Amino acid sequence: MNDSDRLKNIVFQFINPDDNTEIKPLGKGHINDSFKVVSNEKEYVLQRINHHIFKNVPELQQNIFRVTSHIRKKLEAQGVTEIDRKVLTLVPTHDGVLFYKESSGDYWRLMDFISQSKSYDEINPELAYRAGMAFGDFQKMLADLPGDPLFETIPDFHNMEARLETFRQSVKADKAGRLKEVADLVNEIEERAGEMCKPERMHREGRLPKRTNHCDTKVNNILFDENDQVLCVVDLDTVMPGYVLSDFGDFIRTGANTGAEDDKNPDNISVDLAIFEGYARGYLKNAASFLTELEIDHLAFGAKLLTYMQTVRFFTDYIDGDTYYKIAYPDHNLVRTKAQFKLLQSLEENFDEMQRIVLDAARN
Numbered sequence: 001m002n003d004s005d006r007l008k009n010i011v012f013q014f015i016n017p018d019d020n021t022e023i024k025p026l027g028k029g030h031i032n033d034s035f036k037v038v039s040n041e042k043e044y045v046l047q048r049i050n051h052h053i054f055k056n057v058p059e060l061q062q063n064i065f066r067v068t069s070h071i072r073k074k075l076e077a078q079g080v081t082e083i084d085r086k087v088l089t090l091v092p093t094h095d096g097v098l099f100y101k102e103s104s105g106d107y108w109r110l111m112d113f114i115s116q117s118k119s120y121d122e123i124n125p126e127l128a129y130r131a132g133m134a135f136g137d138f139q140k141m142l143a144d145l146p147g148d149p150l151f152e153t154i155p156d157f158h159n160m161e162a163r164l165e166t167f168r169q170s171v172k173a174d175k176a177g178r179l180k181e182v183a184d185l186v187n188e189i190e191e192r193a194g195e196m197c198k199p200e201r202m203h204r205e206g207r208l209p210k211r212t213n214h215c216d217t218k219v220n221n222i223l224f225d226e227n228d229q230v231l232c233v234v235d236l237d238t239v240m241p242g243y244v245l246s247d248f249g250d251f252i253r254t255g256a257n258t259g260a261e262d263d264k265n266p267d268n269i270s271v272d273l274a275i276f277e278g279y280a281r282g283y284l285k286n287a288a289s290f291l292t293e294l295e296i297d298h299l300a301f302g303a304k305l306l307t308y309m310q311t312v313r314f315f316t317d318y319i320d321g322d323t324y325y326k327i328a329y330p331d332h333n334l335v336r337t338k339a340q341f342k343l344l345q346s347l348e349e350n351f352d353e354m355q356r357i358v359l360d361a362a363r364n
């Protein structure tokens with residue numbers, strides 16, 4: 001069976017076979033593979049779920065189902081229009097299952113495509129404000145999710161202590177023999193390790209709560225409509241319990257960087273404080289009412305932490321010989337590591353100003 005027939009066969013596990021079905025690659029995720037499907041005049045997103053990373057696909061899909069059903073109910077109660085563009089809709093298989101497992105062992109899911117939507121890799125302060133409101137609202141809507149806490153789709157996903165432990169094991173093993181050239185960077189990571197594990201300590205002391213987080217608040221995980229209004233938050237694989245400072249920080253890491261995540265030119269990279277401020281104001285407009293003082297006080301720190309964490313994660317993968325993230329060229333993970341580290345340095349230089357902006361936004 002060729003690739004196109006294989007994909008069609010998968011799609012027809014979910015929807016009725018139609019001769020007029022087109023399937024094309026979509027998006028730029030680092031983990032899953034995505035395709036846009038057009039069949040019988042309807043549009044869908046087909047995704048192969050990376051089950052080496054998301055090891056329990058049934059629980060993962062159940063999380064997404066719970067989250068989207070809960071949000072849908074809230075939107076209905078608020079009388080919101082065009083709900084199908086404002087929350088993701090999973091399409092079950094003909095047997096009523098939320099995923100399809102191929103005989104090869106690959107897992108697939110299908111969702112409705114959100115029509116006339118776009119995402120940005122680069123935004124302006126006004127769009128950042130709207131994105132901030134959207135992620136604040138997302139956390140607020142999920143605050144009263146009924147039932148057990150969500151399943152941790154990747155255990156210790158944003159746990160800095162665990163990430164550092166893995167990093168240190170990789171450094172020790174030096175599997176790909178890449179360590180010699182990067183010893184300085186290992187020292188930079190270690191110098192900051194104590195500070196960066198602070199949230200885990202505050203959590204153990206009972207001071208910092210876990211809430212339902214998105215855990216992948218990249219700027220391009222927000223869909224906007226034709227008038228640049230927010231439609232919907234997407235990429236729900238990692239929605240799970242976490243610290244709000246993580247979600248705040250990951251948006252700043254991706255949305256307030258004047259360069260790219262994998263910029264080869266460090267001079268392009270710095271924090272854009274106007275975008276930082278837009279996001280902080282939008283986020284706090286919806287979230288200030290349920291956050292504690294300690295949480296608000298650590299939002300700006302979250303930007304440093306998530307950038308540090310991403311530096312460590314790309315670096316670990318480079319040292320391991322590129323086993324986790326998709327790469328486009330041989331030293332891609334090292335370029336990403338250096339680019340994230342440059343952003344971290346800029347965040348450190350601007351930290352006092354960022355802290356002032358957050359505290360000011362929380363008061364207004």
Ligand code: GN1
Binds near residue numbers: 029053215216261310
């Ligand atoms: C991965 O696949 P994507 O781009 O949604 C990663 C995130 C990282 C991000 C770095 C499950 O997200 O945690 O922050 O790359 N997702 C997973 O760009 O590891």
Ligand code: MG
Binds near residue numbers: 029031216235
């Ligand atoms: Mg993701």
